[in-house]
Amino acid sequence: MSARVDGPTSGAQPDRSSGSASKLAGARSGEHRIDRRLTPLGWDEAADLDKPPAPIPEISETEVPAQLRERIEALMSRYPDRRSAVLPALDAAQRVHGWCSPEAIGQVAAVMRVTPAYLSSVATFYDMLRTEPFGRRYVYVCTSVACHLRNAKAVHDAISDEADSQGLEDCDIREFECLGACDMAPMASIDGRYVGPLDTADAAEIVAALKEDREVLPGRGLTDRGFELPWAQGADTGGAQTDREADDGSGSSWARSGEHGTDGSPA
Amino acid sequence: MSATDLQTKILTANLDVANLDLIHVYESTGGYRSARKAALEMTQEQVLEQLEASGLRGRGGAGFSMGKKASFIPKGSMDKFLCCNADESEPGTFKDRLLMQRNPHLLVEGVIIGAIAAGANRAFIFIRGEYSAQADILDRAVEQAYEQGYLGDSVFDSGIQVELVVHRGEGAYICGEESALLDALEGKRGNPRLKPPFPANQGLYQGPTLINNVETLCNTPIVIEKGADWYRQLGVGDSTGTKLVSVSGNVQRPGNYEVELGITAREIVYGLAGGPLPGREIKCWFPGGSSAPVLLPDDLDRPYTFESMAEAGSMLGSGAIIVVDDSVPIVSIALRLAEFYRHESCGKCVPCREGTNWTVKMLERLDRGEATPMDVEIIAGVQENIIGNCLCVLGDSMAMPIGSMIKHFRPEFEAHIEAARQRADRAAAVGEFSAVELAASPHSGPGVG
Numbered sequence: 001m002s003a004r005v006d007g008p009t010s011g012a013q014p015d016r017s018s019g020s021a022s023k024l025a026g027a028r029s030g031e032h033r034i035d036r037r038l039t040p041l042g043w044d045e046a047a048d049l050d051k052p053p054a055p056i057p058e059i060s061e062t063e064v065p066a067q068l069r070e071r072i073e074a075l076m077s078r079y080p081d082r083r084s085a086v087l088p089a090l091d092a093a094q095r096v097h098g099w100c101s102p103e104a105i106g107q108v109a110a111v112m113r114v115t116p117a118y119l120s121s122v123a124t125f126y127d128m129l130r131t132e133p134f135g136r137r138y139v140y141v142c143t144s145v146a147c148h149l150r151n152a153k154a155v156h157d158a159i160s161d162e163a164d165s166q167g168l169e170d171c172d173i174r175e176f177e178c179l180g181a182c183d184m185a186p187m188a189s190i191d192g193r194y195v196g197p198l199d200t201a202d203a204a205e206i207v208a209a210l211k212e213d214r215e216v217l218p219g220r221g222l223t224d225r226g227f228e229l230p231w232a233q234g235a236d237t238g239g240a241q242t243d244r245e246a247d248d249g250s251g252s253s254w255a256r257s258g259e260h261g262t263d264g265s266p267a
Numbered sequence: 268m269s270a271t272d273l274q275t276k277i278l279t280a281n282l283d284v285a286n287l288d289l290i291h292v293y294e295s296t297g298g299y300r301s302a303r304k305a306a307l308e309m310t311q312e313q314v315l316e317q318l319e320a321s322g323l324r325g326r327g328g329a330g331f332s333m334g335k336k337a338s339f340i341p342k343g344s345m346d347k348f349l350c351c352n353a354d355e356s357e358p359g360t361f362k363d364r365l366l367m368q369r370n371p372h373l374l375v376e377g378v379i380i381g382a383i384a385a386g387a388n389r390a391f392i393f394i395r396g397e398y399s400a401q402a403d404i405l406d407r408a409v410e411q412a413y414e415q416g417y418l419g420d421s422v423f424d425s426g427i428q429v430e431l432v433v434h435r436g437e438g439a440y441i442c443g444e445e446s447a448l449l450d451a452l453e454g455k456r457g458n459p460r461l462k463p464p465f466p467a468n469q470g471l472y473q474g475p476t477l478i479n480n481v482e483t484l485c486n487t488p489i490v491i492e493k494g495a496d497w498y499r500q501l502g503v504g505d506s507t508g509t510k511l512v513s514v515s516g517n518v519q520r521p522g523n524y525e526v527e528l529g530i531t532a533r534e535i536v537y538g539l540a541g542g543p544l545p546g547r548e549i550k551c552w553f554p555g556g557s558s559a560p561v562l563l564p565d566d567l568d569r570p571y572t573f574e575s576m577a578e579a580g581s582m583l584g585s586g587a588i589i590v591v592d593d594s595v596p597i598v599s600i601a602l603r604l605a606e607f608y609r610h611e612s613c614g615k616c617v618p619c620r621e622g623t624n625w626t627v628k629m630l631e632r633l634d635r636g637e638a639t640p641m642d643v644e645i646i647a648g649v650q651e652n653i654i655g656n657c658l659c660v661l662g663d664s665m666a667m668p669i670g671s672m673i674k675h676f677r678p679e680f681e682a683h684i685e686a687a688r689q690r691a692d693r694a695a696a697v698g699e700f701s702a703v704e705l706a707a708s709p710h711s712g713p714g715v716g
Binding site (some may be wrong): 127 | 346355356357358359363364368388395397399400402423430432434435436437438439440451452453454455456472482513514515517519520521522523546547555557580587589590591595599600603604607609611612615
């Protein structure tokens with residue numbers, strides 16, 4: 001992983017002071033952090049073949065939180081086939097238990113009348129369903145191609161190092177594949193809230209806010225009221241683009257050019 | 268020419284209207300008129316005919332005629348399905364996110380029209396799990412449409428049934444592949460299916476299923492409102508209409524820009540997105556998401572159309588332009604791409620599962636200074652053996668861009684190998700960390716990856 005070349009990309013200078021070689025062989029500290037690229041979930045543990053397969057748990061013998069049960073039953077009723085509710089049901093259980101624990105899977109299995117093995121096979125497939133305990137909060141830093149070109153790896157490493165030095169616990173910080181927000185690259189999804197563009201200098205504030213349970217970088221979230229990309233305003237908002245020439249502010253991007261009527265007839 | 272003149276805002280015309288996600292605001296801008304017209308004043312055949320005549324092509328990647336695809340759905344009274352593919356995961360693409368977040372009712376209206384065209388009574392919007400904010404916005408829009416009677420047993424009291432459910436994925440690129448999306452929607456692992464049978468005959472729950480991208484469906488209300496002839500005037504040749512282009516990477520103003528198909532790529536990259544940073548030159552660019560073979564700066568003068576991009580040896584794909592400038596080593600892009608596809612390969616077909624894995628390992632080896640120029644040949648050979656040999660095109664999506672990088676930048680690959688070898692030799696000489704130690708680390712061996 002860290003052996004790859006990180007091209008000197010635009011934006012701030014990459015922070016390489018921590019040395020990438022030390023991180024290679026699982027030198028990362030913090031039990032909560034699982035680098036999914038080093039240990040692909042579901043690939044590294046063999047099934048116990050001596051154990052008989054678990055049957056569908058009896059609902060009368062399984063303790064399921066009433067709200068979760070109601071939620072799963074409501075989900076099942078939305079589809080022609082109840083099994084379609086597997087993904088949202090596992091997600092609901094994950095919200096209750098923190099991860100897709102054997103207990104969580106057992107509860108979903110009992111309500112949905114499917115085997116736990118079936119649910120495990122599904123849960124191990126999807127990135128957002130976790131089959132190992134992880135933090136209550138998460139920071140997914142996008143390091144896919146478009147963000148990579150804008151220094152995303154350095155942002156990830158800065159946040160990760162900052163989390164170590166500030167002692168942030170119970171938070172899952174990891175590199176994530178394209179989150180579909182390349183316009184605000186480099187960016188991160190913090191508990192589902194998209195923030196960006198980020199800079200290595202933002203790392204300390206992000207980690208401090210997470211630690212104190214404050215909102216992270218208010219005003220810089222994609223869905224925040226009045227959010228605009230820095231280059232759409234012609235003014236800098238302290239994002240990663242400080243070295244970019246200020247735009248003439250002619251309203252070139254979607255964020256501010258809706259004044260051209262609703263018709264839009266072609267020339 | 269100023270940047271705004273280059274845009275043709277049709278899908279994005281009303282995006283800045285405040286509270287557009289509320290149904291009455293959307294209706295005040297003319298919303299739901301087209302769906303009402305399709306349900307009450309037009310027959311299914313007329314809707315189909317308009318869509319086909321408009322020349323509207325799929326905006327998700329393949330560029331297949333939307334009307335033709337809808338016409339493949341068999342007639343007869345059985346449960347038929349419409350799935351809107353909102354699993355936008357192609358690196359570099361973020362156009363559907365904008366539409367769903369800012370104008371969710373446009374998509375709901377598009378779904379109603381698409382469902383009428385296909386005769387589908389049940390519709391699903393499969394949205395990627397990462398877009399939780401956008402999914403919540405869609406949920407509210409769907410709820411409002413149900414309250415108004417625009418969805419349900421009898422849409423606009425026409426007797427036509429359209430039920431719509433917003434279904435969230437859980438993070439898997441492969442679910443953007445249409446048959447994997449169907450499996451995920453059925454509550455399974457997202458593995459692509461063998462085709463044929465095609466989804467039009469046996470799709471969701473084995474029923475006839477039409478699958479369309481968000482942007483494609485968002486175009487349908489415009490086609491119905493203004494007519495196919497009006498729509499055909501936009502664009503050139505068989506690339507009709509406008510395209511929402513996501514520009515990202517090393518440009519000054521990344522963002523979504525809606526342009527008429529047929530303007531040059533240079534106008535998009537330089538005119539709208541501001542071009543590369545001062546002092547930088549464009550090295551290469553992806554014309555249609557990270558799965559598209561890269562093109563060189565000379566190709567920027569081509570018109571941005573489905574045909575022209577195919578002629579240049581690439582594809583318009585999802586309409587995501589990723590610009591790479593001359594400060595970035597091509598090997599780092601290739602490696603980053605390969606890592607993505609290795610991670611996202613579902614593992615069903617061997618050429619893709621193994622090919623992506625070994626491509627990553629070979630590129631890493633190359634970067635560590637353990638490769639010879641012959642390895643470039645081997646990497647290129649692996650790509651050739653992936654293309655066309657799997658159930659879906661995920662493997663091809665890595666093989667094509669990496670193959671094109673080797674084709675265009677072979678001298679740089681070779682120089683990279685040489686530089687990395689010298690670096691490794693020096694490091695070994697001073698005893699810092701040797702290439703041998705790195706090779707023995709648990710993550711670079713031939714085991715799992």
